[in-house]
Amino acid sequence: MIDGPTKTLPRLDESLLTHMPPFSRLSRERIRQILDLASSRRYPEGQAVFEEGAEAGRFFMLLDGYIRVIRITETGEQIIALHIPPGQLFGIAKAIGRSSYPATAVTASESIVLSWPMELWDSFLSYDGFATETYKTVGTRMGEMNNRIVEMATQQVEQRVANALLRLVNQTGRKVEEGIEVDFPITRQDLSEMTATTLHTVSRLLSAWEKAGMVKSTRKHIIVCDPHALVVLGHHSSKH
Amino acid sequence: MIDGPTKTLPRLDESLLTHMPPFSRLSRERIRQILDLASSRRYPEGQAVFEEGAEAGRFFMLLDGYIRVIRITETGEQIIALHIPPGQLFGIAKAIGRSSYPATAVTASESIVLSWPMELWDSFLSYDGFATETYKTVGTRMGEMNNRIVEMATQQVEQRVANALLRLVNQTGRKVEEGIEVDFPITRQDLSEMTATTLHTVSRLLSAWEKAGMVKSTRKHIIVCDPHALVVLGHHSSKH
DNA sequence: TGCGAACTTTGTTCTAGCGCAAGGTCCATC
DNA sequence: GATGGACCTTGCGCTAGAACAAAGTTCGCA
Numbered sequence: 001m002i003d004g005p006t007k008t009l010p011r012l013d014e015s016l017l018t019h020m021p022p023f024s025r026l027s028r029e030r031i032r033q034i035l036d037l038a039s040s041r042r043y044p045e046g047q048a049v050f051e052e053g054a055e056a057g058r059f060f061m062l063l064d065g066y067i068r069v070i071r072i073t074e075t076g077e078q079i080i081a082l083h084i085p086p087g088q089l090f091g092i093a094k095a096i097g098r099s100s101y102p103a104t105a106v107t108a109s110e111s112i113v114l115s116w117p118m119e120l121w122d123s124f125l126s127y128d129g130f131a132t133e134t135y136k137t138v139g140t141r142m143g144e145m146n147n148r149i150v151e152m153a154t155q156q157v158e159q160r161v162a163n164a165l166l167r168l169v170n171q172t173g174r175k176v177e178e179g180i181e182v183d184f185p186i187t188r189q190d191l192s193e194m195t196a197t198t199l200h201t202v203s204r205l206l207s208a209w210e211k212a213g214m215v216k217s218t219r220k221h222i223i224v225c226d227p228h229a230l231v232v233l234g235h236h237s238s239k240h
Numbered sequence: 241m242i243d244g245p246t247k248t249l250p251r252l253d254e255s256l257l258t259h260m261p262p263f264s265r266l267s268r269e270r271i272r273q274i275l276d277l278a279s280s281r282r283y284p285e286g287q288a289v290f291e292e293g294a295e296a297g298r299f300f301m302l303l304d305g306y307i308r309v310i311r312i313t314e315t316g317e318q319i320i321a322l323h324i325p326p327g328q329l330f331g332i333a334k335a336i337g338r339s340s341y342p343a344t345a346v347t348a349s350e351s352i353v354l355s356w357p358m359e360l361w362d363s364f365l366s367y368d369g370f371a372t373e374t375y376k377t378v379g380t381r382m383g384e385m386n387n388r389i390v391e392m393a394t395q396q397v398e399q400r401v402a403n404a405l406l407r408l409v410n411q412t413g414r415k416v417e418e419g420i421e422v423d424f425p426i427t428r429q430d431l432s433e434m435t436a437t438t439l440h441t442v443s444r445l446l447s448a449w450e451k452a453g454m455v456k457s458t459r460k461h462i463i464v465c466d467p468h469a470l471v472v473l474g475h476h477s478s479k480h
Numbered sequence: 481t482g483c484g485a486a487c488t489t490t491g492t493t494c495t496a497g498c499g500c501a502a503g504g505t506c507c508a509t510c
Numbered sequence: 511g512a513t514g515g516a517c518c519t520t521g522c523g524c525t526a527g528a529a530c531a532a533a534g535t536t537c538g539c540a
Contacts, residue, residue, distance in 0.1 A: 071386065071390055073390060073394050075394070077393075077394050079389065079390055079393045079394070081386060081389065095375065096375055096376075096378050096379030096382055097372060097373075097375040097376030097377075097378070097379040097380075098376075098379050102379075102382070102383055103386070132337060133337075135335065135336055135337040136336075136337030136338075137337075138336050138337070138378065138382075139336030139337045139338050139342075140337075141382075142336055142342070142378075142381075142382055142385070143342055145382070145385045145386065145389060146311065146321060146342065146343070146385065148389055149319065149321065149385065149388055149389060149392070150311055150313060150319055152389070152392045152393070152436065153317075153319045153436035154313050154315070154317050154319070154436075156497095157496075157497065158496095187516090187517065187518090188517080188518065188519095189517080196392065196393035196394075197497080197498085198497080198498060198499085199517090199518085200497090200498075200499085200500095200518095200519085200520090201496095201497060201498075203518060203519060203520085204497095204519080204520080206518095207518095207519070207520085217518095218506095219505085219506065219507090219516090219517060219518070220517080396526075396527095397526075397527065398526095427486090427487065427488090428487080428488065428489095429487080437527075437528085438527080438528060438529085439487090439488085440488095440489085440490090440527090440528080440529085440530095441526095441527060441528075443487095443488060443489060443490085444489085444490080446488095447488095447489070447490085458536090459486090459487060459488075459535080459536060459537085460487080
């Protein structure tokens with residue numbers, strides 16, 4: 001979905017942004033200004049916010065929901081590069097010197113997104129704390145990518161899937177009765193695209209873990225009951 | 241090696257920096273200033289310029305040689321994250337909002353390196369074109385990491401090694417009689433650490449390619465005779 | 481010139497986990 | 511309440527490539 005942003009939501013309250021790191025040092029007035037420049041929009045689950053290669057006309061902030069950053073190979077395989085939780089900027093191509101989006105962003109669940117025209121980027125950068133926080137975010141994402149590379153290079157499938165699951169519950173987990181649940185719909189296929197394996201293998205692993213009482217899962221939902229047991233898997237032994 | 245930088249080289253000429261992208265828009269006088277603030281140093285092959293986790297006290301520019309950015313796992317395995325060619329900044333932790341280096345930098349061949357105290361970073365950022373070029377570099381490196389993830393997730397070992405080799409000759413290749421040679425010493429082990437495989441497998445692949453006339457290799461040296469043949473390998477078919 | 485360390489090669493064995501196949505379950509929609 | 515599509519499970523065979531093993535080669539250095 002690349003069509004123009006539209007205001008489908010009621011007038012936005014300043015409190016939406018006051019606690020988001022990139023804006024937290026700004027005055028109420030400044031935030032009002034920023035909000036008045038923003039378009040807000042609701043995306044249903046599974047919709048693209050922008051596509052890889054498209055001209056980077058706007059930058060975004062996720063207010064609610066989850067965004068999945070994906071890449072698609074020439075042969076049509078998808079790989080999930082990153083999950084973005086609420087409160088983060090994304091599609092900030094200009095921050096890394098690009099004029100087109102380097103990947104596709106899709107909603108992992110219904111999401112509320114603010115966006116601004118990329119022309120405003122430079123003025124945003126001048127706001128107190130904005131640049132610092134933004135580059136911190138870039139750094140964090142680089143770190144995550146790096147860890148992923150190391151993980152794929154050195155760990156077995158079981159450990160990778162365990163780690164991916166742990167990361168999900170840590171970053172986006174919601175406490176429920178039996179443990180912590182990933183709080184957006186997630187399929188075996190999704191998990192396999194995050195860990196470079198097949199949905200079959202993921203399914204088998206989840207079955208085994210469920211038998212061992214470490215997780216509980218139903219269609220599109222996964223609850224981690226015993227995080228520590230998964231951590232231990234991750235620390236077991238190396239590939240070589 | 242983390243010991244203090246020392247001026248071991250003769251006085252630096254302005255022309256060293258005038259054609260390096262981050263500085264190319266600056267006046268001769270400004271460049272003189274910048275050089276006078278710099279420490280220069282020669283590192284023999286295989287030496288660490290800085291180590292992962294250390295406080296990021298300086299940032300660097302590679303004048304000559306090659307730098308390898310590596311990470312080491314808890315179990316002692318090395319993985320090579322990136323190769324940096326001459327003319328690029330590295331160790332620019334501040335650019336991504338970090339106060340310690342996120343990886344270790346080691347020379348892949350004898351190298352000449354300039355460095356400045358990180359306290360000067362903000363003033364450098366104000367120089368015309370410096371910030372833009374720097375963030376472009378960050379963006380490029382993110383892109384490379386991303387491609388690497390996709391590659392590891394979707395390609396077979398042979399294709400990955402072929403691609404890694406192609407990237408090396410494209411970025412750092414030196415034309416020789418029989419083809420293009422990687423212009424720093426590189427072992428089978430190095431190549432395996434770049435592609436998440438073993439030195440044994442790399443050795444077998446190189447042997448096979450040599451038999452097919454696509455490459456020529458000796459101890460620590462690899463010449464690609466028929467780049468196109470390697471490209472074709474990379475395009476063959478996907479894993480799934 | 482001879483020793484040892486650092487590289488490289490090649491053979492053989494073994495297994496993680498992929499590919500393939502078939503069937504089951506849940507859910508939306510008519 | 512039946513049809514179809516999306517998602518999940520499980521079994522089995524097979525192969526890429528890791529692990530193990532053992533020699534061979536090159537090079538710096540005493």
